Amino acid sequence: MTTELSPDALTEVLARARQDYQDLTARGLSLNLTRGKPAPEQLDLSEELLNLPLGVHTSADGTDVRNYGGLQGLPELREIFAEVLQVPAGQLLAAGNSSLELMHDCLVHALLGVLPGATSRWVEQERIAFLCPVPGYDRHFALCERFGIDMIPVPMTAEGPDMDVVEQLVAEDPTVKGIWCVPKYSNPDGACYSDATVARLASMNTAAPDFRIFWDNAYATHHLTEEPVEIADLLAACDEAGNPDRAFVFGSSSKITMAGAGVAFFGSSTANLKWLLGHNAKRSIGPDKVNQLRHVQFLRDADGVRGHMERQRALLQPKFEAVARILEAELGGTGLATWTAPRGGYFVTLQVPDGCAKEVVRRATEAGIALTPAGATHPYGNDPRDAVIRIAPSYPSLPELEQALEGLAVCVRLVGYEQQAR
Amino acid sequence: MTTELSPDALTEVLARARQDYQDLTARGLSLNLTRGKPAPEQLDLSEELLNLPLGVHTSADGTDVRNYGGLQGLPELREIFAEVLQVPAGQLLAAGNSSLELMHDCLVHALLGVLPGATSRWVEQERIAFLCPVPGYDRHFALCERFGIDMIPVPMTAEGPDMDVVEQLVAEDPTVKGIWCVPKYSNPDGACYSDATVARLASMNTAAPDFRIFWDNAYATHHLTEEPVEIADLLAACDEAGNPDRAFVFGSSSKITMAGAGVAFFGSSTANLKWLLGHNAKRSIGPDKVNQLRHVQFLRDADGVRGHMERQRALLQPKFEAVARILEAELGGTGLATWTAPRGGYFVTLQVPDGCAKEVVRRATEAGIALTPAGATHPYGNDPRDAVIRIAPSYPSLPELEQALEGLAVCVRLVGYEQQAR
Numbered sequence: 143m144t145t146e147l148s149p150d151a152l153t154e155v156l157a158r159a160r161q162d163y164q165d166l167t168a169r170g171l172s173l174n175l176t177r178g179k180p181a182p183e184q185l186d187l188s189e190e191l192l193n194l195p196l197g198v199h200t201s202a203d204g205t206d207v208r209n210y211g212g213l214q215g216l217p218e219l220r221e222i223f224a225e226v227l228q229v230p231a232g233q234l235l236a237a238g239n240s241s242l243e244l245m246h247d248c249l250v251h252a253l254l255g256v257l258p259g260a261t262s263r264w265v266e267q268e269r270i271a272f273l274c275p276v277p278g279y280d281r282h283f284a285l286c287e288r289f290g291i292d293m294i295p296v297p298m299t300a301e302g303p304d305m306d307v308v309e310q311l312v313a314e315d316p317t318v319k320g321i322w323c324v325p326k327y328s329n330p331d332g333a334c335y336s337d338a339t340v341a342r343l344a345s346m347n348t349a350a351p352d353f354r355i356f357w358d359n360a361y362a363t364h365h366l367t368e369e370p371v372e373i374a375d376l377l378a379a380c381d382e383a384g385n386p387d388r389a390f391v392f393g394s395s396s397k398i399t400m401a402g403a404g405v406a407f408f409g410s411s412t413a414n415l416k417w418l419l420g421h422n423a424k425r426s427i428g429p430d431k432v433n434q435l436r437h438v439q440f441l442r443d444a445d446g447v448r449g450h451m452e453r454q455r456a457l458l459q460p461k462f463e464a465v466a467r468i469l470e471a472e473l474g475g476t477g478l479a480t481w482t483a484p485r486g487g488y489f490v491t492l493q494v495p496d497g498c499a500k501e502v503v504r505r506a507t508e509a510g511i512a513l514t515p516a517g518a519t520h521p522y523g524n525d526p527r528d529a530v531i532r533i534a535p536s537y538p539s540l541p542e543l544e545q546a547l548e549g550l551a552v553c554v555r556l557v558g559y560e561q562q563a564r
Numbered sequence: 565m566t567t568e569l570s571p572d573a574l575t576e577v578l579a580r581a582r583q584d585y586q587d588l589t590a591r592g593l594s595l596n597l598t599r600g601k602p603a604p605e606q607l608d609l610s611e612e613l614l615n616l617p618l619g620v621h622t623s624a625d626g627t628d629v630r631n632y633g634g635l636q637g638l639p640e641l642r643e644i645f646a647e648v649l650q651v652p653a654g655q656l657l658a659a660g661n662s663s664l665e666l667m668h669d670c671l672v673h674a675l676l677g678v679l680p681g682a683t684s685r686w687v688e689q690e691r692i693a694f695l696c697p698v699p700g701y702d703r704h705f706a707l708c709e710r711f712g713i714d715m716i717p718v719p720m721t722a723e724g725p726d727m728d729v730v731e732q733l734v735a736e737d738p739t740v741k742g743i744w745c746v747p748k749y750s751n752p753d754g755a756c757y758s759d760a761t762v763a764r765l766a767s768m769n770t771a772a773p774d775f776r777i778f779w780d781n782a783y784a785t786h787h788l789t790e791e792p793v794e795i796a797d798l799l800a801a802c803d804e805a806g807n808p809d810r811a812f813v814f815g816s817s818s819k820i821t822m823a824g825a826g827v828a829f830f831g832s833s834t835a836n837l838k839w840l841l842g843h844n845a846k847r848s849i850g851p852d853k854v855n856q857l858r859h860v861q862f863l864r865d866a867d868g869v870r871g872h873m874e875r876q877r878a879l880l881q882p883k884f885e886a887v888a889r890i891l892e893a894e895l896g897g898t899g900l901a902t903w904t905a906p907r908g909g910y911f912v913t914l915q916v917p918d919g920c921a922k923e924v925v926r927r928a929t930e931a932g933i934a935l936t937p938a939g940a941t942h943p944y945g946n947d948p949r950d951a952v953i954r955i956a957p958s959y960p961s962l963p964e965l966e967q968a969l970e971g972l973a974v975c976v977r978l979v980g981y982e983q984q985a986r
Binding site for chain 1: 631665
């Protein structure tokens with residue numbers, strides 16, 4: 143990635159970078175690119191939700207949504223998201239405001255209960271390991287770490303995880319019980335799993351009979367171009383391959399309607415759904431169905447979701463374009479960085495020279511630009527090359543974002559040239 | 565409890581009971597007394613909630629409630645319930661729609677994490693046991709059963725669990741890690757813990773250093789008379805007794821506002837709160853703060869809660885009076901039953917002759933009157949005397965409730981006299 147510079151040229155660009163960084167810190171910025179958090183304008187798109195439900199408080203099947211019950215969630219809400227998440231409505235569970243909670247709880251129930259296909263509770267086994275495509279989502283890794291589940295990094299490719307590596311690991315090691323996947327517009331590198339990857343995941347031989355794919359389809363409808371990416375239907379592929387219980391599909395409306403007050407989903411085989419419902423029945427007397435009815439009235443159907451996501455795109459696309467424009471203007475041709483051009487999702491991955499990511503983040507933080515900690519994209523926070531930085535452009539306003547990116551580029555130049563000068 | 569009847573008299577009352585039962589089944593009733601579920605009229609009292617929040621979507625501290633974050637829940641909501649639940653707002657956590665979920669999760673985190681004061685995770689220990697005052701709440705028992713936690717029944721008295729028994733069990737057995745308590749208007753017998761009981765719970769010596777009182781204060785403001793019962797402040801008592809981490813306090817608005825769309829609370833010591841927040845931080849990016857703000861705008865303050873509960877009482881009190889009136893009219897003087905006269909809460913406990921409860925429930929079910937299964941009030945569904953039936957009068961309309969109680973009384977007479985005639 144590095145372009146050769148003459149000593150004189152290096153001295154010059156380094157001096158300029160140092161001056162720019164000094165100017166940057168003098169501006170006293172306070173900007174935040176840490177989390178994939180919707181901007182207030184995005185939340186405003188769902189303002190109508192706050193005045194719903196109108197009139198009725200009964201669901202299509204006559205249930206009073208205000209009262210207890212309805213563990214699987216409103217059927218009409220599940221109908222809407224069945225298409226979005228590629229899960230038949232009957233195999234979908236609609237829950238509260240967080241798919242992360244559902245992932246957490248699936249791990250808990252697998253640890254403390256017996257999964258379909260398992261011979262014992264995971265907690266009774268010597269070792270449990272998950273494959274973690276890297277770069278990946280820090281909150282997935284945090285769940286594994288919290289439960290003592292070993293994490294095995296697997297390199298990502300443009301088509302998803304390196305399936306040669308995945309197939310070998312799952313075939314030979316029965317302690318490998320799962321893999322984390324963000325199959326569309328992946329967090330953070332924007333990759334979309336190819337049909338071949340999905341087919342191989344569905345049909346590969348696993349030494350563990352209770353192997354599960356945690357399919358976090360967080361960005362199923364979160365397109366950033368006019369040509370939405372379609373991915374293959376994992377649940378159907380698993381079923382066809384004779385591994386019907388392999389897939390746990392997750393999704394939510396957190397980045398569709400309201401991040402803190404959306405609805406989340408779990409979809410899987412009938413056996414897995416029954417397993418989760420059985421555990422949920424001990425834990426709860428049903429999800430917040432009033433909020434589910436609000437979502438039904440607001441989104442109406444899968445077309446309604448698509449129309450809403452077009453309005454989201456109108457707000458987000460300019461921000462991602464700004465990121466690409468500024469990175470190209472400030473770092474293009476320097477050889478100091480490469481970055482992704484995602485077709486959807488919430489993140490841009492910036493790759494800096496090996497050994498520079500932590501220092502870039504430190505310098506940016508010092509200059510008032512908060513970034514996700516370098517390494518967060520890897521299990522145990524350990525990016526062995528120290529090269530990946532995740533940029534979350536959604537929350538700041540466009541002018542703030544531009545300032546932050548310009549500042550970040552200064553930090554990359556500073557740290558990159560300092561490294562070359564050493 | 566049994567009154568002596570002459571053989572002739574018994575023949576006569578039994579014949580009448582059989583005729584009444586035949587008439588009852590002929591009516592083709594379909595009535596339900598199974599669960600402590602609010603009636604639609606009770607939910608209507610909170611109709612205004614459905615059109616909130618109005619105007620603002622920021623909390624007192626400036627947080628946009630629509631977005632991620634705010635793991636501990638809105639401070640202004642915690643302020644309202646601090647008084648209701650006898651927990652300082654700073655030590656209270658406001659969550660989603662179910663305190664049962666919080667109890668479940670506390671067990672999960674104690675099993676899979678290390679509680680303050682514990683030497684290891686519970687899951688690593690040979691045996692974990694909980695004391696279960698009986699009669700008690702079947703969902704507490706179901707949680708223990710699901711996690712393989714042994715349940716040790718402890719008799720209830722009018723002042724709470726028999727503390728002589730409790731003190732002895734916790735003092736000598738380090739595997740006894742907890743006790744389930746519904747301290748006010750207990751489920752199902754309506755008992756209220758005396759100050760002496762609270763003091764003894766707070767100060768007793770426990771062999772387990774990580775012993776916890778699961779204080780399910782579900783009916784804190786759910787009075788049925790004009791003289792609200794006050795109970796002692798367990799959290800303060802534990803603190804004063806030098807056992808600050810002993811109490812886990814739970815509560816919710818499920819039977820205040822909307823059963824399926826309320827807000828739930830956990831309150832404890834700072835150490836315990838930090839422990840739970842740490843685990844929650846892995847599981848979630850915050851509760852539904854929009855619904856929390858709705859509750860703030862609707863209830864306003866602790867006085868608002870009290871005023872609202874007066875309106876609830878106006879709907880519930882006549883139902884409990886009907887239960888007492890009909891049981892007295894139909895079963896008074898027969899020697900076949902005794903029943904509680906609760907001063908709050910959601911249940912009446914009906915005690916029938918030993919060996920009759922299951923059969924009464926079976927006969928009632930056959931006649932179209934659904935009751936909570938006999939035994940549900942005891943661990944493992946096992947009421948050794950087979951004598952306790954839980955009546956939940958809240959959900960049916962008053963005429964339906966009257967029909968159901970009259971029918972139930974017929975079943976008690978039928979089964980009771982049949983037993984005497986054997």
